[in-house]
Amino acid sequence: MDDRKKALQSIAAARWRVSLLLSGAMMVIYFGFILLIAFNKPLLGSLILPGLSLGILLGALVIVSAWVLIFLYVRWANNKYDNRINNLTRE
Amino acid sequence: MIVNSLWYIPQLAVADVTSLGHFNPLAIAFFFLFVASSLGITYWAAKLTKSTSHFYTAGGNISGFQNGLALAGDFMSAASFLGIAGLVALNGFDGLIYSIGFLVGWPIVMFLIAEPLRNLGKYTFADVVAYRLQQKPVRIAAAIGTLAVISFYLIAQMVGAGELIKLLFGFDYELAVVIVGGVMMAYVIFGGMIATTWVQIIKAVLLLGGTILLSILVLAKFGFNPLNLFAAAADKYSGVLAPGKQVSDPWDAISLGMSLMFGTAGLPHILMRFYTVPDAKAARISVTYATALIGFFYLLTFILGFGAMVLVGQDAIKQIGTGGNMAAPMLAEFLGGDAFLGFIAAVSFATILAVVAGLTLSGAAALSHDLWVNVVRGGHANESEQLKVARGATMLLGALAIILGILFKGQNVAYMVGLAFAIAASANFPALLLSMLWRRFTTYGAVASMLVGTFSALILIYFSPTIQVAILNHPNALFPLKNPGLVTIPLAFIVGIVVSLLSSETQAEEKFAEVENRIHIGSEN
Numbered sequence: 085m086d087d088r089k090k091a092l093q094s095i096a097a098a099r100w101r102v103s104l105l106l107s108g109a110m111m112v113i114y115f116g117f118i119l120l121i122a123f124n125k126p127l128l129g130s131l132i133l134p135g136l137s138l139g140i141l142l143g144a145l146v147i148v149s150a151w152v153l154i155f156l157y158v159r160w161a162n163n164k165y166d167n168r169i170n171n172l173t174r175e
Numbered sequence: 176m177i178v179n180s181l182w183y184i185p186q187l188a189v190a191d192v193t194s195l196g197h198f199n200p201l202a203i204a205f206f207f208l209f210v211a212s213s214l215g216i217t218y219w220a221a222k223l224t225k226s227t228s229h230f231y232t233a234g235g236n237i238s239g240f241q242n243g244l245a246l247a248g249d250f251m252s253a254a255s256f257l258g259i260a261g262l263v264a265l266n267g268f269d270g271l272i273y274s275i276g277f278l279v280g281w282p283i284v285m286f287l288i289a290e291p292l293r294n295l296g297k298y299t300f301a302d303v304v305a306y307r308l309q310q311k312p313v314r315i316a317a318a319i320g321t322l323a324v325i326s327f328y329l330i331a332q333m334v335g336a337g338e339l340i341k342l343l344f345g346f347d348y349e350l351a352v353v354i355v356g357g358v359m360m361a362y363v364i365f366g367g368m369i370a371t372t373w374v375q376i377i378k379a380v381l382l383l384g385g386t387i388l389l390s391i392l393v394l395a396k397f398g399f400n401p402l403n404l405f406a407a408a409a410d411k412y413s414g415v416l417a418p419g420k421q422v423s424d425p426w427d428a429i430s431l432g433m434s435l436m437f438g439t440a441g442l443p444h445i446l447m448r449f450y451t452v453p454d455a456k457a458a459r460i461s462v463t464y465a466t467a468l469i470g471f472f473y474l475l476t477f478i479l480g481f482g483a484m485v486l487v488g489q490d491a492i493k494q495i496g497t498g499g500n501m502a503a504p505m506l507a508e509f510l511g512g513d514a515f516l517g518f519i520a521a522v523s524f525a526t527i528l529a530v531v532a533g534l535t536l537s538g539a540a541a542l543s544h545d546l547w548v549n550v551v552r553g554g555h556a557n558e559s560e561q562l563k564v565a566r567g568a569t570m571l572l573g574a575l576a577i578i579l580g581i582l583f584k585g586q587n588v589a590y591m592v593g594l595a596f597a598i599a600a601s602a603n604f605p606a607l608l609l610s611m612l613w614r615r616f617t618t619y620g621a622v623a624s625m626l627v628g629t630f631s632a633l634i635l636i637y638f639s640p641t642i643q644v645a646i647l648n649h650p651n652a653l654f655p656l657k658n659p660g661l662v663t664i665p666l667a668f669i670v671g672i673v674v675s676l677l678s679s680e681t682q683a684e685e686k687f688a689e690v691e692n693r694i695h696i697g698s699e700n
Contacts, residue, residue, distance in 0.1 A: 100612065103286040106282065110286075111436070118428055122426070123425050129416060135402035135403060135406030137416035146279065147473060150470060151466065154281070158459060
C-alpha cells in the first residue's frame with residue numbers, strides 16, 4: 085500500500101514537472117513575442133521579404149510552436165505516462 | 176515575376192456594398208436550411224436526453240475526435256471569425272495579436288487542466304475546486320465567476336449575430352438579436368449537450384470549409400502566394416504589417432496577452448466539454464485535434480483579414496459597421512456573389528448559435544448544478560427537478576443574452592471577447608490550478624481568489640478607457656489599461672495563496688491524497 089502511494093507520488097511529480105516545463109516553454113515563446121510587440125515595434129515591422137514582415141513570420145511561428153509543444157506532450161503522455169499508470173493500476 | 180503582375184488587377188476594383196442589407200433570397204435559403212436541420216438534430220437529441228448527465232455532458236459518450244471538433248466549434252466563435260477578420264482588415268497586424276493569443280491558451284489547457292479536470296469532475300469546473308473543500312462557499316463563488324464570464328462572452332456573440340442578420344435580411348438589429356436568443360434556447364432546453372455538441376461539430380466543419388474556400392478565392396487573386404497579398408495590403412495602407420496604434424501602450428499589449436493565454440483555461444463552456452468524453456485519454460485526444468484545427472483556422476484569418484483589407488477596402492467595411500465585424504461576409508460577397516455571401520452568413524450564424532448554446536449550457540449548469548442542487552438543496556435533488564431547474568436557468572440566460580446584445584450594439588466582438596477572457600483568467604484559472612496542484616489550498620483561499628479575481632476584473636474594466644472613454648465619453652479613465660489581466664490574474668493568485676497560508680484546513684490537506692489519486696487514475700479505481 086505504501087509502495088503504491090510512493091509510486092503514485094513519483095508519477096504525479098513527473099507529470100507536473102513535464103506539464104509545468106511545457107507550459108513554461110509556451111509562456112516564454114508567447115510572451116517573448118508580446119514583449120517584442122510591446123517594446124520593439126520597428127523591429128517587428130522590418131521586412132524579411134517583400135510582403136513578409138518579421139512580425140507576421142514570428143506570429144505564424146508562435147502558432148506552429150504550440151503544435152510542436154502539444155505533439156511533444158502527447159508523445160510523452162502516450163509512451164511514458166500511460167504506461168506507468170497502467171503498471172500501477174494492474175497491481 | 177509573371178505571378179506578381181497578376182495581382183494588380185483586382186486592386187483597382189472597388190467592392191460593391193449596395194446589395195448588403197437588402198433582401199437576399201439565397202442567403203436566406205442557406206440560413207433556413209441550417210436552422211431547420213439543426214432543429215431536426217435537437218428533436219432527435221431531445222428524445223435521448225433523459226437524465227441530467229445527458230443534459231450536461233451527453234452521457235460522457237462523445238469520442239475524442241468528435242469532442243475535438245466540438246471544442247473547435249465551441250471556441251471558433253463570432254469573435255474569431257467575424258471579429259478577428261474585422262480587426263485585421265481595419266488594423267492589420269494588431270488584429271493578429273488576438274488570433275495568436277486565442278490559440279496559445281490551448282497548450283496550457285492541455286498541459287495543466289484537461290486530463291485532471293476530466294478525472295476529478297462531473298459537470299462543472301466547480302466540481303474540481305470544491306472536491307476537497309467546503310461545497311457551498313466554493314460553488315457560490317465559482318458560479319459568480321462563471322456567470323460574469325458568460326455574460327461578457329454572450330455580449331460578443333449576440334452583437335455579431337444581430338449585425339449579421341440585419342445585414343442579411345435587412346431588418347432591425349434588435350429583432351435579429353431576439354431571434355438568435357430564441358433559436359438558441361430551443362437547442363439547449365430540448366436537446367441539451369447532445370444537440371449542442373452535434374450543432375457544434377457541424378458548424379466546425381462548415382466554418383473550416385467556408386474559411387478554406389474563402390482563403391483559396393482570396394489567394395487566387397494573388398497568384399496563390401500570401402506574400403503577394405500582404406505586400407498589396409502594405410501598398411494600399413502603410414504600416415499594416417507592423418504593430419500599430421491598437422497596441423500603443425506596451426503594458427496594454429502584455430495585459431491583453433496574459434488574458435488571452437490564461438483565459439482559455441478558465442472558460443466555463445470549454446472546461447465543461449471535457450466531461451463529455453469517457454476518460455482522460457480521450458480528453459487528451461480532443462485537445463490535440465482542437466489545437467490543430469483552431470491553429471490552422473487562425474492562420475487562415477491572416478489571409479481573410481488582409482484579403483478583406485485589400486479587396487473590399489477599409490472605408491467600405493467601416494461603412495457597414497464601425498467595429499469591422501462584417502469584413503468576412505463582405506469579402507465573401509465580393510468574391511462569390513450572393514450565393515457565397517449567403518453561405519458564409521449562414522455559417523457565421525451557425526457559429527454564433529452554437530457558441531451561444533454552449534455558453535448558455537455552461538451557465539445553466541452553474542446555476543442549477545452548483546447553486547440549486549449543491550447549495551440550496553445540499554446535494555439532494557431528484558433528476559426531474561434538476562432538469563427542470565436547468566431548463567429554467569437556460570431561459571433566464573437566454574433572456575439575459577438578448578438584453579445584453581441590445582445594450583452593447585456596435586462593439587467589436589473580438590475585443591469584447593478579450594474582456595471575457597480577462598475575467599475567466601482571473602476568476603477561474605488561478606483557483607482551478609491551485610486546487611489541483613497545491614496541498615495547502617483552503618476553502619477561504621479558493622473563495623477569496625475567485626471573488627477577488629471576478630470583481631477586480633469587472634471593476635477595472637469599468638474604470639478602463641474601454642468603458643470610460645469609448646462608451647461614456649469621458650476625457651480619460653481612472654485605470655490606464657484597456658484589458659485588466661496584467662493586474663487581476665497575479666492578484667487572484669496572490670490572494671488565493673496568502674489567504675490559504677493564513678487559514679488552515681486539515682480536512683482539505685488530508686483529502687489531497689485522494690485528489691492526487693483521482694487526477695492520475697480516474698474514478699474507477
